[in-house]
Ligand code: 13P
């Protein structure tokens with residue numbers, strides 16, 4: 001597993017990349033120009049743009065406008081696999097591009113930058129993970145989608161946060177014991193919900209891990225009528241304060257369906273773009289990451305998701321340099337647990 005120091009260094013490099021390469025303040029005319037060029041390139045290259053909810057709102061907007069999709073990691077995978085385009089541009093992080101390639105090997109998968117990774121993926125190197133699994137051969141191996149193709153290839157099941165509870169419930173009903181990786185917080189949440197026997201890998205998301213229960217309680221005093229929405233990659237003390245816990249798409253649904261006019265949201269702030277569309281007129285507040293114990297670099301925004309911008313989507317399409325490849329044998333082995341997830345019906 002990467003040490004805290006190694007991880008911090010990686011994040012600094014990514015933040016430097018974002019500062020150097022992404023124009024943060026585009027004029028309206030520049031946005032319009034880039035949008036027009038992206039739409040033209042997508043058309044000319046039979047390509048479709050798929051973006052995650054945590055991407056910059058400008059990226060989400062062009063994905064929608066160009067006929068692509070904005071979704072959680074499960075729906076991104078489903079949409080990309082179903083779409084007839086010969087090229088998919090995946091605006092998100094590396095594992096999302098790899099998942100698209102595993103599901104659609106005949107498609108060309110481009111990303112705005114292959115540098116966009118995820119702390120969960122980084123914190124679960126395949127050799128260490130394989131050795132861990134070898135020590136517990138009697139256990140079913142369930143990995144979160146936020147992992148490398150190699151880690152998926154070692155697993156029996158892949159899950160996203162949208163269906164993690166249902167899949168583990170299903171396995172627990174068959175008295176299966178489970179290895180869960182890499183996110184210990186999501187693992188703890190699923191374990192509590194299902195009562196399953198789960199051995200947890202010690203990984204965490206650097207964004208969600210920073211949400212603070214104490215700060216959340218203080219904020220709730222200021223907004224007593226607000227509902228608290230929490231992604232289960234957050235620590236248990238934060239999850240316990242939630243009115244709704246769920247994947248990104250489940251949180252958007254909760255924002256729409258809960259009667260509360262004010263919502264405090266513990267996940268990446270990129271999600272506000274879609275939440276505002278789903279529940280116009282409601283007030284959204286970022287859950288606190290600060291306070292006296294704060295150690296965050298990124299606060300409520302993923303430094304790797306932030307590496308996706310209009311300019312590198314356009315450059316990526318034109319130059320085709322940031323293409324995702326997955327070794328053929330690895331792909332076969334990673335496909336099995338992924339297909340299990342996609343065909344799973346609760
Ligand atoms: P979702 O599966 O909810 O989209 O989450 C992906 C992710 O990376 C959350 O941090």
Ligand code: SF4
Nearest residue numbers: 093118119205207302
């Ligand atoms: Fe990974 Fe966390 Fe970023 Fe999601 S928000 S991609 S889990 S680092």
